[in-house]
Amino acid sequence: MLPATIGIISLIHGIDMTKPAKIKLTGLLRWIIPLFVLGAAWVYSTASQLNDAYVNDVNIEDLIDAESLECLDCHSAIRYNLENPYTGEVVSMKMxxxxxxxxxxxxxxxxGSxxxxxxxxxxxxxxxxxxxAKFDYEYTCLDCHSAGEQFAQFNFHTIEDEFMRSVHAxxxxxxxxxxxxxxxxxxxxTTREWGSVIDIVAHNNAMxxxxxxxxxxYEVLIERQLTNMxxxxxxxxNQSLHFRKVRCIDCHAAVNEDILIPHDVLPADEAVRNCxxxxxxxSILLATLYKHQVVERRNRFGFFNAEITSEAYIIGANRNYYFNVISLVIFGLVLLGIAIHASLRYINYRKRKKMKASS
Amino acid sequence: MAKSKRLYLYPFWLRIWHHVNAVLMIILIITGLSMQYSNPVYPVIRFDLAVSWHNLAGILLTVSYFIFLIGVLFTSIGRYYVIKTEGLAVSFAKQLRYYLIGVFRGEKNPFQVTEKRKFNPMQLITYNLIMHAITPITFITGWALIYPETIVLNVFGYSGIMLTSLVHTIAGFLISIFLIIHLYVITMGKSTRENLKSIIYGYHETHEGDEEHE
Incomplete structure (x- = not known):
């Protein structure tokens, strides 16, 4: 931008600045650049085709048992056929x-298994x-997840307690x-297995x-007018940025150190409003959204809250130790340099004035 | 006896632009520092207010910059910003030597302001860098941060927003350093107040044959 602007200024004012540099591709580069572009396009298209082939090759019969597939015959379709067992009459119904x-x-x-x-x-x-069949008992999460070592890490009982305290109870x-x-x-x-925080946020907020x-x-659950979010x-x-980068529950649920995802959803007036x-x-985001990623905690040397910086940047939460030190040193040196320069100027000025007066 | 001549180097619009620009820069630096080092216990400026003021000042600075650019492109002040490479290194070295040694000995400034040349080689390079490189970088990255959806999400494993913020902060820091030195250089005219008077009233006084500087 700098050379361009100065160039434009000099052209407008008719000033010959200097001879412009000539850029010329040598014979070899003239071939290498188009070949590189073509090669990159070929690698991209081949990789896309391989990926499509892999996706299309997956056979659903290998993933789901035969009996369940029978259920899914109807339960995956938009319409299904219902047969009257007495008359044999068939009607098409909407699923x-x-x-x-x-x-x-x-x-x-x-x-899925x-x-x-x-x-x-x-x-x-x-x-x-x-x-x-409609009157049979419907399982809740805790019917399966309340006991067993493999579920201990999830603290389902704490989640249930939180849920019962929440506005969703x-x-x-x-x-x-x-x-x-x-x-x-x-x-x-998602939070434990998906690497991308932005995907986790999108998934959670969609919920x-x-x-x-x-x-x-909304109106099926509660007789209240839907609030315009x-x-x-x-x-x-920066509303849209916050919605994409932070989950609703990061502001609207109370933080609980014992569980990964807070479930105590608070009344709207108790949500976080303090920037x-x-x-x-x-940042409270380290105890909520980035809790799982906090493996290095606050790193004294390097970025504060570095786990955030791969997908976001939060003003105030992301600072860098080295940048802080370097900027303070430069700032201090500039002030010191000015102080010394000004003092020397003054001292020498007084000296010269005195000499002039005496001569 | 030194001959004194008055040159009208700072037209009215340029002086107004300069002072508005200075106020906006100071607002941007203070609010930027307040956000960057935000502290829930001791906030310099309340965070949401700092964000609003910073954004508003940034938008006004962009407008102010384009007014300046139009002025540089289409009025006679533009010629002061053209860098001629011929003899630049030598005159730059002479100017640097003057600031580091000569000024203490009361030597004559190697650069004489004329109607055609307003800035000494060091000022010429610094002002061009600040006005045509660092300031545009600051407001371009600033606008990108106001509309973050325009920023590439991930660059080699780092958040695009983080890298944009980093460039924005570094550019802002360089401007704040420039501002401090710029304020000090004001005092380096014939007298400590002469340069300040020039930018207020528009006239610069040349002092041919005079060697003594405060």
Whole structure:
């Protein structure tokens, strides 16, 4: 930019600055550059085709058991055929969205290795499903996850306690349960297993917005007008950036050191509103969003809260020890240099004045 | 007896632009420091206010910069910013020697302000760097941080926003260092107040044959 601007200025004012440098590609470079571009394009297209081939090669029969696939015949389709067992008459029925399951998504989910009847009644194997099946006991998370060493790290009991304290507790919202946010057919461990924080944030916030951004889902649970999320957060600078980089629960849930993801969702007026709660070296995001990534804690030499810097930058929370020291040293040296320079100027000026007066 | 001549080097619009620019730069430096070193217990300026003031001052600085650029491109002050490479290294070295040694001995400034040349070689290079490189870098990265969706998400494992902020902060730091030195250099005219008077009233007094400087 600098040479360009000065060049333009000199041209406009008709001043010959200097001869412009000539840039010329040698014979070899003339061939290497197009070959490199073509090569890169070929590698990219081949890699994309290989990836597509891998995705298309996955066979759903290898991932889901035969009985469950029978269930998914109807439960993955938009419409299904219902046959009257007495007359043989067939009608086409709509499969409602909340009863539809994507087989690939299910197979790749945490519970994807289970057969449908591991959790649902065997009566669902009968078509059409008998009415008795609807009255069977529905499992909750703690029915399976309350005991066992492999679940100890998740602290499900603490999660349940937090949930019961939260604004989502059944005493506030009837029919609200773990399933309201965590679909058991698609659930995946995200925070522990996904590397990308931005993906974790998008996934988590989609859970909240499933109700708070969708009037049809919200009004099924609670008889209250849906709040406009954008106008409600108008006070927040760089709104879209905050929504992409931070989870709703990072401000709207109480931090609990014992669990990875806080579940005690607070009333709106108790949410974090103080900017420096995040924008300081003691950022609460380290106890929430970046809790899992905090392996190096506050690194005295290097970036403060370095675990944040791979995907974000939080003014006030990300400072660098070396930059702090270097900037202070430069600043100090400049002030010291000016002080010495000014003093020497003054002393010499007085000396010369005195000499002039005496001569 | 030294001959004195008055040169009108700072037109009215340039003086207004200069003072507005200085105020905006000072606001940007103070609010920027307050945000960068934000402390919940001892906030210099409340964080949200610092963000708003910093953004507003940054937007005004961008407008102010383009007014300056139009002035440089289309008025006679533009010629002062053109760097001629011929003899630049020698005159630069002479000027540096004057600031480091000559000024204490009361030597004559090797650079004489004329109607055609307002800046000595060191000023010429510094002002060009500040006005045509560092200031644009600061406001371009600043605008990118106001609209962060325009920034590449990840650059070699580092957040694009982090790298943009780093460049923005370094450029801002260099401007603050420039500002301090610039304020000191004001005192290095014929008298300690002469340069300040020039930028306020627009006239520069030349003192041919006079060697003594305060």
């Amino acid at each position: 409602y969205e909340e009863l539809r399951i994507d087989p690939m998504e299910y197979a790749s989910s945490t519970h 289970f057969a449908c009847t591991d959790c649902h009644s065997f009566e669902y194997e009968i078509h059409p499903h008998p009415i008795e 059944p005493e506030h919202i009837e029919d609200f349960s773990c399933w309201s946010c965590h679909n058991p057919h698609t659930y995946k461990l 909240c917005l499933g109700c708070h951004g969708d009037i049809s889902h 954008l106008s409600k957060h108008e006070w927040l600078p 420096v709660d995040c924008h300081s070296t003691n």
